Amino acid sequence: MTSDILALEDRLKKIIIGFLLAVFVLGGVMMRFDGLGEYFFSSDDALHIAVARADTFTEFWNNVKYGDVHAPLHPFLIFLALKISDNEIFLRSVAIISSLILILVHYFVGRERGGRAGGLLVAFFGATSFALISVSQT
Numbered sequence: 652m653t654s655d656i657l658a659l660e661d662r663l664k665k666i667i668i669g670f671l672l673a674v675f676v677l678g679g680v681m682m683r684f685d686g687l688g689e690y691f692f693s694s695d696d697a698l699h700i701a702v703a704r705a706d707t708f709t710e711f712w713n714n715v716k717y718g719d720v721h722a723p724l725h726p727f728l729i730f731l732a733l734k735i736s737d738n739e740i741f742l743r744s745v746a747i748i749s750s751l752i753l754i755l756v757h758y759f760v761g762r763e764r765g766g767r768a769g770g771l772l773v774a775f776f777g778a779t780s781f782a783l784i785s786v787s788q789t
Contacts, residue, residue, distance in 0.1 A: 668767055672771065675775055675778040676754055678778055682779070683787050696746075698718075699729050700742065703727075703730035703732075703733055711730045725745070728749075729742060747787045749787070753783065757770075757773045758777075
């Protein structure tokens, strides 16, 4: 009987944590998309888009090798996104999706260091961080 109550209590805690984490991620989505069209691309984003505007992967890779590009993952994701659409909001969504995944990473790292409550606290700060929101928007 007691073990059933403890199992139910543990399941309830997991549901509440999952719900709070979903609220943080959805709040992060709302904060990151709010006013998105008011910002211009940063110079790095413009460079990544210029590098990613290639017809083939070989041409893209040559642009990465010989251009002034940071780590090639973001330009590669932009290269793939450009194959679908060149809409500005769609291209910005690549950085926003990465930022939202980072909220989950914050939770798991925080959980390892400080338990479930620590993970939720770190995820909350990751979701509401002005620096992370502005980087994902510009």
